[in-house]
Amino acid sequence: MSTSQAWTNWAGNQRVEGIEVLTPRTTAEIAPFLASCAAAGRRVRPIGSGHSFTAIGRPDDVQLRLDRLDRVLHADAGTGLVTVEAGIRLGALNRALDALGLAMTNLGDIDAQSISGAISTGTHGTGARFGGIATQVRALELALPDGTTLTCSPSENPDVYAAARVGLGALGVITTVTLQTEPAFGIRAREAGGALDEVLDRFDDDVAGTDHVEFYWFPHTRKVLTKHNTRVPLDDLEPLSRRRAWWDDDFLSNTVFGGVVGAGRRVPALVRPLARVSASALGDREFSDRSHRVFTSPRRVRFEEMEYAVxxxxxxxVLRELVGAVERSRWRIAVPVEVRVAAADDIAVSTAEGRDSLYVAVHTAVGSPDREAYFATLEAIAGDVGGRPHWGKLHGLGAADLRERYPRFGELLALRDRLDPQRVLGNDHLAHVLGA
Incomplete structure (x- = not known):
């Protein structure tokens, strides 16, 4: 079904009106539609949940919404291989897997993204032994602008598989994804406040001794919130009570924090004193629950984000330099800085391709006057050590810069020339980051 509509992303910083929108009901509709657009000289951008902050999903002509492609097509509990349609949201996927006694090996902290959008932009969680979500992909099917479909796996079109797992939606439209899952497991979570310097001093030991470690630094303070997640069997889990979970993860993390951010937007002078309140609001806690319930949390406060993998x-x-820059500045930063790690992988333009990585993510309230200078500072600091920007988060690099950061950047470009020579799947953002 095709209609003329407007579109905005989750953060509200990408908007467009008067686009043609197609929402296919089956994967079989996509390839013929792309071929018709190619014949008419039109451009198409696929979109999942629109959770990227960049214009990577912004259409300038036709938008292909994958919302209705949300089914689990096949699941093998013996091998753990599960095939799903590309538009299924991670939250729905987690629930479906849980009902099958299965789980994703690792996840980020938000489950609103579609599986195709999450892998295409390089979404990741944390853990020194674990890669991003795309490393859990064992096969995918692409609909191509010539009207054909292509199955990609380590044994079938392996060159495309090597790049399309984090393919920016530039090679074809992902229609199905086959994931390697594992038997469902629990996570024992230990969350606590701490002093920044102490946390940095022990960070490498913590990462080596715990499955999944991350922390949040609160700008204008020397305080952090640490999260240590350890994988455990499902026996004898001790989840939070409904009241405590609502209080911590909904009321404090969303309602109260949203009020803090809103107050800082209206009265900027309040940001720094309120930062101290935010840093002290969440108390220490320890609990255990099914993995996806611990990995992910609701996020209703809108923000803009940049994240660099170094x-x-x-x-x-890099983090210490950023802390120093914030302390010397007159900025008012209301949202914490998130620090995570991931293992090296072999995906052509993954942010962790060929190297173990640490991720520094900075956030501001939407429309913050300090965003440009703050983000540019992280970009410069990370750039000095070859930092790579998350493909779905704000950055200022173009194709020439990115080619230097990714040794295998040319693989993606060559495949794009082969699979989409007319740039049917292009937009202005892709022309900027990949070249015209």
Whole structure:
């Protein structure tokens, strides 16, 4: 079904009106539709949940919404291989897997994205032994602008598989994804406040001794919130009570925090004193629950974000430089800085391709006057050590810069020339980051 509509992304910083929108009901509709657009000289951008902050999903002509392609097509509990349609949201996927006694190996902290959008932009969680979500992909099917479909796996079109797992939606439209899952497991979570310097001093030991470690630094303070998640069997889990979970993860993390951010937007002078309140609001807690319930949390406060992956060995120095820059500045930053790690992988333009990585993510309230200078500062610091920007988060790099950061950047470009020579799947953002 095709209609003329407007579109905005989750953060509200990408908007467009008067586009043609197609929402297919089956995967079989996509390839013929792309061929018709190619014949008419039109451009198409696929979109999942619109959770990217960049214009990577912004259409300038036709938008292909994958919302209705949300089914689990096949699941093998013996091998753990599960095939799903590309538009299924991670939250729905997690629930479906849980009902099958299965789970994703690792997840990020938000489950609103579609599976195709999450892998195409390089979404990741944390853990020194674990890669991003795309490393859990074992096969995918692409609908191509010539009207054909292509199955990609390590044994079938392996060159496309090597790049299309984080393919930016530039090679074809992902219609189905086959994931390697594992038997459902639990996570024992330990969350606590701490002093920044102490957390940095023990960070490498914590990462080596715990499955999944991350922390949040509160700008204008020397306080952090640490999260240590350890994988455990499902026996004898001790989840939070409904009241405590609502209080911590909904009321404090969303309602109260949203009020803090809103107050800081209206009265900027309040940001720094309120930062101290935010840093102290969440108390220490320890609990255990099914993995996806611990990995992910609701996020209803809108923000804008930049995230850079830097070589693990330089990561804490990058953060220390950022802390110093914030302390010397007159900025008013209301949203914490998130620090995570991931294992090296072999995906052509993954942010962790070929190197263990540490991720530094900075956030501001939507429309913050300090965003440009703050984000540019992280970009410069990370750039000094070859930092790579998350494909779905704000950055200022173009194709020439990115080619230097990714040794295998040319693989993606060559495949794009082969699979979409007319740039049917292009937009202005892709022309900027991949070249015209």
């Amino acid at each position: 070589p693990r060995e330089h990561g804490l120095d």
